[in-house]
Amino acid sequence: MIRVVDGDANNIPAVMSVMNDAFDPGFGESWTGAQLLSTLVLPDCQLLIAIAQDSVCGFALSRWVLDHEELLMIGVLQKFQGQDIGKLLLSETVCRARAAERTKLFLEVRDGNKAYDFYLKFGFLPIGRRKNYYKNAGGISPDAITMELNLQY
Numbered sequence: 518m519i520r521v522v523d524g525d526a527n528n529i530p531a532v533m534s535v536m537n538d539a540f541d542p543g544f545g546e547s548w549t550g551a552q553l554l555s556t557l558v559l560p561d562c563q564l565l566i567a568i569a570q571d572s573v574c575g576f577a578l579s580r581w582v583l584d585h586e587e588l589l590m591i592g593v594l595q596k597f598q599g600q601d602i603g604k605l606l607l608s609e610t611v612c613r614a615r616a617a618e619r620t621k622l623f624l625e626v627r628d629g630n631k632a633y634d635f636y637l638k639f640g641f642l643p644i645g646r647r648k649n650y651y652k653n654a655g656g657i658s659p660d661a662i663t664m665e666l667n668l669q670y
């Protein structure tokens with residue numbers, strides 16, 4: 518059974534393992550442990566972790582900005598992908614944001630990342646594009662697509 522619980526700085530090594538496994542290293546999407554730590558010390562940030570058999574298999578990191586929530590990052594270990602763990606993490610993020618009366622959940626995703634389809638399926642809508650937002654070693658700089666989920670019923 519998969520459990521989703523609050524995480525904190527003690528979970529950074531486990532979250533970094535998920536991040537290094539889940540994200541394509543070619544696009545500069547993943548963070549370092551130091552970046553994660555500096556975000557986690559902020560009071561408006563939330564880390565959720567998914568636990569399978571006592572170890573972390575996924576995480577979602579979000580932050581509160583005014584009356585909005587922003588999903589900073591979500592990842593699931595490759596061998597656990599396609600088992601609804603991403604959906605579980607996102608649903609819990611939405612549930613908590615609604616309980617705190619946030620009105621919208623925003624995120625940015627690299628143009629070409631398959632996660633775009635995951636977000637579309639969940640109900641997010643594309644609302645904007647930031648040109649050449651991501652960098653990669655091959656000299657290509659993909660755009661970021663901004664997506665929004667309305668949290669008001």
Ligand SMILES: CC(C)(COP(=O)(O)OP(=O)(O)OC[C@H]1O[C@@H](n2cnc3c(N)ncnc32)[C@H](O)[C@@H]1OP(=O)(O)O)[C@@H](O)C(=O)NCCC(=O)NCCS
Binds near residue numbers: 589590598601635
């Ligand atoms: C994106 C990610 C978090 C999805 O997690 P997951 O656990 O594999 O997704 P789920 O099993 O919960 O899938 C939920 C739904 O999205 C769909 N989906 C998931 N990945 C998909 C993909 N690559 N293409 C199309 N649909 C996808 C599933 O089919 C499922 O649909 P359903 O509700 O109709 O059954 C995971 O693939 C991942 O870690 N990717 C790499 C890191 C990344 O790019 N993160 C996003 C940028 S921050």
